[in-house]
C-alpha cells in the first residue's frame with residue numbers, strides 16, 4: 129500500500145470525513161445547553177474538514193456548522209450544514225447559522241484553527257458588554273488561556289468585520305477566546321471539541337472573576353508565573369496549537 133493509499137485508508141474519503149464531522153458537531157452542540165452557555169437557538173459550533181489532510185489546511189477545506197434557528201433538541205447529524213470557506217452551502221437542507229461568515233473568515237485566515245464556537249454565555253457576555261478584558265488572576269486562566277481574555281472590536285453582522293475582529297485579536301494573543309465588544313465570546317481550538325472546552329472554561333473564569341470583583345480587587349498573577357503555568361499545562365496535556373488531523377496521525381505513527 130502506497131503512502132497515499134495508507135493516508136486515504138486512515139483518514140477516510142472527504143465524504144466519510146464530512147459524515148464524521150456531522151456526527152461530532154451535532155454531539156458537541158449538546159454541550160452548550162448542558163453547560164448553561166446558551167438560551168433558545170443562540171450559539172453555534174463548527175469544525176473544519178480538511179480537503180486534503182495530508183497537505184494540511186487549505187482554502188478548499190469545508191466546514192460543518194449548525195443550521196440557523198433550529199432548537200437544540202433537533203440538532204441531528206443530518207441537520208448540520210456543510211459550507212465552503214466562503215460560507216456557501218455545499219451540502220445540507222437548511223440555511224446555515226447566521227454566524228457562518230465569521231466562522232468561515234476565521235478558518236480562511238487562521239490555518240491552525242480546526243474548530244470555532246460562538247455563544248452569548250452570561251458572564252463572558254457581561255464582560256463583553258463593558259468592553260473589559262478578563263484579567264489573568266487564576267491559575268486555571270494561565271493554564272488554559274495563557275493570559276487575560278482579550279476584547280475584540282464592536283462589529284455587527286453583515287460583512288467580514290466580525291471575522292476580522294476575531295482574527296486580529298486572537299492573532300495578537302495566546303488566548304483561544306475573544307470577547308467581541310457588546311456581543312459575546314468566540315472561541316477557537318484545534319478541533320470543535322477544543323473550541324467547546326474553551327467556551328466552557330471561559331464562562332467559568334468569567335463567572336469566578338466577576339464574583340471576586342464584588343468583594344475587592346482580584347490579584348494579578350505575575351507574567352513569569354503565567355508563562356510557567358501555560359507552558360506546563362499545554363505540554364502536559366498536549367494541547368499545542370495546530371495539531372491538525374493529518375499531523376496527529378503522522379506523530380502517532
Ligand SMILES: [Zn+2]
Pocket residue numbers: 246247248311312
Ligand atoms: Zn452572537
